[in-house]
Amino acid sequence: MxxxxxxxxxxxxxxxxxxxxxxxxxxxxxxxxxxxxxxxxxxxxxxxxxxxxxxxxxxxxxxxxxxxxxxxxxxxxxxxxxxxxxxxxxxxxxxxxxxxxxxxxxxxxxxxxxxxxxxxxxxxxxxxxxxxxxxxxxFMHFIQEARSNKAADxxxxxxxxxxxxxxxxxxxxxxxxxxxxxxxxxxxxxxxxxxxxxxxxxxxxxxxxxxxxxxxxxxxxxxxxxxxxxxxxxxxxxxxxxxxxxxxxxxxxxxxxxxxxxxxxxxxxxxxxxxxVVQEDTQPNAFQAGISKVSWLLIRFMMVMTPVVLVINGYTKGDWWEAALFALSVAVGLTPEMLPMIVTSTLAKGAVKLSRQKVIVKRLDAIQNFGAMDILCTDKTGTLTQDKIVLERHTDVLGVTSDDVLHLAWLNSHYQTGLKNLLDVAVLEAGDASGAHNSLKVDEIPFDFDRRRMSVVVAENDQNHRLICKGALEEMLSICTLVQLNGEIVPLTDVLLGRIRRITDDLNQQGLRVVAVAHKVMPSRTQGYGVTDESSLILAGYIAFLDPPKESTAPALEALQRKGVTVKILTGDNPLVARKVCKDVGLRAETVLIGSDIDVLDDLQLLHVARETTVFAKLTPMHKERIVRVLRGEGHVVGFMGDGINDAPALRAADIGISVDSAVDIAKEAADIILLEKSLMVLEQGVTEGRRTFANMLKYIKMTASSNFGNVFSVLVASAFLPFLPMLPLHLLIQNLIYDVSQVAIPFDNVDEEQLAKPQRWNAGDIGRFMVFFGPISSVFDILTFSLMWWVFKANTVEAQTLFQSGWFIEGLLSQTLIVHMIRTRKVPFIQSRASWPLCIMTLMVVVTGIALIYSPVAGFLQLQALPLSYFPWLIAILAGYMVLTQCVKGWFVRRYGWQ
Structure with a gap:
């Protein structure tokens, strides 16, 4: 337990x-x-x-x-x-x-x-x-978490x-x-x-x-x-x-x-x-599931190998108590006790670095999901476009400029008290407030995402109230029965309806977002107005808005594509507008799936369509959430970027929810990442930092797993043939202690560009394979060291066991430290890829400390002894051979299995 x-x-x-x-x-x-x-x-x-x-x-x-x-x-x-x-x-x-x-x-x-x-x-x-x-x-875990808490606050x-x-x-x-x-x-x-x-x-x-x-x-x-x-x-x-x-x-x-x-x-x-109530996450995100698998891999390995060491040493040496202590020491050596500290400090460092790039991390484990993300779903407005909407046209139903339509739209935007969006701001900036004093607000019917429209009711005199409604074209046409045409009110016939659709489609194809404006006059009354009053309206005309693409959008999309991130557009806007904007920024949009099409698909059918579709339009909040869920269900790590009320369900459903500082409260609360700058280029930088953070965490696990496996394999070989323990429990503990201290610098290490080029995800199977292939390499040179100490330096009796143990202590510590530089990169270490200076300093300190220990006054206290100087040329040759063989195996491994 x-x-x-x-x-x-x-x-x-x-x-x-x-x-x-x-x-x-x-x-x-x-x-x-x-x-x-x-x-x-x-x-x-x-x-x-x-x-x-x-x-x-x-x-x-x-x-x-x-x-x-x-x-x-x-x-x-x-x-x-x-x-x-x-x-x-x-x-x-x-x-x-x-x-x-x-x-x-x-x-x-x-x-x-x-x-x-x-x-x-x-x-x-x-x-x-x-x-x-x-x-x-x-203490190190405590310090790192305290610093992380301070940074997070x-x-x-x-x-x-x-x-x-x-x-x-x-x-x-x-x-x-x-x-x-x-x-x-x-x-x-x-x-x-x-x-x-x-x-x-x-x-x-x-x-x-x-x-x-x-x-x-x-x-x-x-x-x-x-x-x-x-x-x-x-x-x-x-x-x-x-x-x-x-x-x-x-x-x-x-x-x-x-x-x-x-x-x-x-x-x-x-x-x-x-x-x-105790909160239990029933569905862990990608980071939590991944680290759980890796942790259990290491724990299972420890629980299998420790009893084997105990049995072999107890049977061959006859001292079961000493064998038990040695087996427990081996268990400690197999245990990645620095994992909590490494994970915490690496994530915290990534969060602080991202904050300098205007990316605020609310949940630290979201950083790794950022790097693992292979699909980004995002809204169109403000992400692909400039988020500076301009009222481009205000026309009657036939496309002729009409100040009356602008005045009605201005009254609607002026008197509404709900959430004023960028369209309302553009209308208020373009309209004229001079006519507002002639009317008095009576009531309003707020916007919702099912009706996709909102209305205000104004009193123009004591006898009559005017309801003014604006909203999405299709939803407005469904409640209009009359049309205001050339100063007359005429029925909305099929012929006129077809003409209206051709005019508005032409505006959409120019990249203009069309909002219809309608109204009707009713006798004044004291009771409130509701959705049922939005009927039999008179269509007055349209207001059309331009939201041009950002100059940075096309290069940002290209950069994300190079990083292996597929971008999909999920918008509530008109499909023609969405297709035009996507075409302008170089995003493939041959087919556009709309919300009504999604309603008739089951999840499996939607998944097949969603794989190949880039642009989804006229979506409700539930449509967005459903698309995110089916993509996650196939194993993708899905990010969603949004800033509106309608984006909150999808933000919660995604592996990583991304919002902006100017978003509505519910969107910011549902998000894991907050951008202080609404830009896809900032996202690309965040993805890169997420992958760098993950790569450094993975380095520690690879180093620990492979090195520990090699040590245990060496212990098993030595235990079977030596008349004494190859290393005392105390030696194993000291070696592990010195090595653990050197790992503190891993979060600050450099990462090769190749490791940042594609999404990075936890894969316990790959780590297990890596451990099995690279662990025994160190055992080959451990056995050479055993042979060296046994035959060359004659440490082949119980009385000479301290010399033997000191020789393997130094070789084991230095090879374990060297593996840090060998495994941190797929390239040739020190030449093609250099570690960061903090990691270089820490590994140098380990080498100096280990060698100084056997020549210090405490060597006898630790049951170690000074090695003859003739040992060190042999040691250099063994370490050089270790590096060459590891590099050769690494090249073969990369060609066969790749390098995460």
Whole structure:
């Protein structure tokens, strides 16, 4: 059981370095039977129900708030009592608990047991060395994780989400809006909500308009739930069913609201669940699955070889106690105890380096997935294009310029209170505000991704209201029955419909994005308007937008292709526009698959089509998520880049979710990587750094696996023929300790360009094959060293065993250090590929330390002795032969199996 939990503990330790996402890739309650309410105390439910019943005045009194909002001073005072708005799993662990977690891995526990056994048998020297190994492993892991935590916190601060809060000015009593970090919210704060916002705390709605909340993270319900400022039914026993409450961890799908914070941090519904439910990832990502396989490969090898060493030494030497200690020492030598530290420091170094390239890493293990990514799915707008949309045309239905159409579009964009996108900004910049004073907003019907349109209702006089609607052409045509043509209102006939489609298709083929504008006049009324009122509209015309491709897009796509990354475009835009933009940037787009085509395909059929299709258009959020999932199901490592509400499901479904700092809250929370610059060229740099990070992690595992296998093979041969142990347990421990220290520099090593040219993924089978081929090479030269010490230097009796053991100690340490340079590259080391200066210095220190040790005053204490100078020419010849043979085998291995 101790070994079985190693992988999960390692990944848990890594995850402590990461900013926690409010919305997890897997819902928190996925493995919990029943609804979330069952895991929350009755007091919490009673608090929610009381807040739902309370009037606005009662809420202001209860939370010492005001209709204008809290002042900054009041908020600070409340925060002193309530604390930061952070759940328990977001709080940093105290240093002593962090230190315990760094120590508590199976490898350190094994070393501790061996140290206690040595101490109990009065072998104080061995106990001291083992204690030093445990201390160094734990301390270095602790330091690296502390530095990683600090770096991760600094990166997280660069992209932390904010909430729009009403702040009261104590001097003049007026209310102003301010963007406040979510962690700074306090009970009593009034916040504004709009589409795309995360719910940052538990809230009571004070006013709302068409507010729909996705509660899937808490309840598992896929459909959004409408929320109101009053209860439409009796107070429910389950607070999650209350109409007036919103809970941390959910998000706004559409609509607007003003709400009061009623609970923060661990006192929220989400925070209470976080303390009572153990989160288990049911579907590990590519990095987690890969490192689990590799760890188990090494553990299985250790568990098989250690008993073999025990039996052979016990049977041949007759001293089973000494054989047991030696076997345990071999087990320590086979154990990659530095793996947690190497993985943590390598990932942390990669995250800091990426931050200099304007790439912020929220989850450290996403770096390796970045490098392993072989398919990138991305939206079109702002990624391929400049994200600077310009209103190019405003015409009637026949394509003639029309100021009336522009005025209607301007009123629609001006009065909507939901999420204003770049199209609205372009309309407002191009339109004229002079006519706004003649109308008064009455109501609005917010945008959603099913209707793909939004409406506002304005009062032009006391008798009539005008509904103005704009949206995607097909969806608009489905609700229009009349057309405004040359100042007259005429029916929308099939002939006219065909003419409209030809005109708009021509605009699309020019790369213009077409939005239809329609309206109708209705008698004024007091009740609100809804989707049912969007019918029998009059089509007024179109507004057409130009979003030209970026100059950097074509070379970035070419660079990604050279790196082995296939780019697929997943957009909700018109297929003609998508094809035109892709053609302009050199992206193959002969066929375009649209959302309605996807609906009639099962997953297997969609997979076959998705393999060959580059451009997908007119997609809903669920279409994007489904495409990502079927590509992942085939074994691809899929990245998804998006910044809108409609991108959140696909961001969560991908191996690596990528968003930008200007994205909506829900997209940033769902992403693993945040780009401070929305550019594919930045992505290409991130992919390269991800592969460099992975390559350095893989070096350590290759070196450790092959070197350890060779050592064990040599031990088995020597144990079968020598009348004494080839090396004392203490010698093995010291050798392993010195070697482990040298590995600290691996995260800073250089990586050959060839290793950055294609996606890199964990492959336990390749590592096992590598271990079997390269491990025995060192054993060949170990056996030569045995022969040298036995016949040349006459260390062939029990009395001369110290000389024999000292000779193999030096040769084993130097060959183990040399293998670092041989295996770190497929090229000729030192000539075609040079290690970084930190790694060179560390390996040189190992050589100097090892040789100095046998000539130092402590040599006798360690049961070693000085070697004659005539030994070293032999040693140089053995090491030179080792290098030549390894290089020859490496060339054959690369031709036969490749080099990861």
């Amino acid at each position: 101790m070994f079985k939990n190693f992988t999960s503990r390692l990944l848990t330790a890594l995850s402590r370095n990461l900013p926690r996402r409010l919305v997890r890739r897997d819902p928190m309650l996925e493995n919990v039977p029943g609804r979330a309410a069952q895991a929350v105390p009755a007091a919490m439910a009673a608090h929610c129900q009381a807040c739902a019943r309370a009037t606005e005045d009662q809420l202001y009194l209860q939370f010492a708030s005001h209709p204008e909002g809290l002042t900054a001073q009041e908020a600070d005072a409340i925060r002193e009592v309530s604390g930061l708005n952070q759940t328990g799993d977001q709080q940093p662990a105290p240093w002593w608990l962090h230190l315990w977690h760094c120590y508590r891995n199976p490898f350190n526990l094994l070393l501790t047991v061996l140290g206690l056994v040595s101490y109990a048998t009065d072998d104080l020297t061995a106990a001291l060395v083992i204690g030093a190994m445990v201390f160094i492993s734990t 600094a990166l997280k601060a660069m992209v932390s989400n904010t909430a729009t809060v009403l702040r009261s000015d104590a001097q003049n009593g007026r209310s102003e809006t301010a963007e406040v970090a979510i962690s700074q919210l306090v009970p009593g704060d009034l916040i504004k909500l709009s589409a795309g916002d995360m719910i940052p705390a538990d809230l009571r709605i004070l006013s709302a308009k068409d507010l729909f909340i996705s509660q899937a993270a808490l309840t598992g319900e896929s459909l959004p739930v409408e929320k109101h400022a009053w209860e439409k039914k009796p107070i429910a026993a389950d607070p999650l069913e209350l109409n007036t409450l919103c809970f941390m961890g959910t998000n706004v799908v559409s609509g607007t609201a003003i709400a009061m914070v009623i609970a923060t941090g661990s006192k929220t519904w989400f925070g209470q669940l976080a303390e009572r």
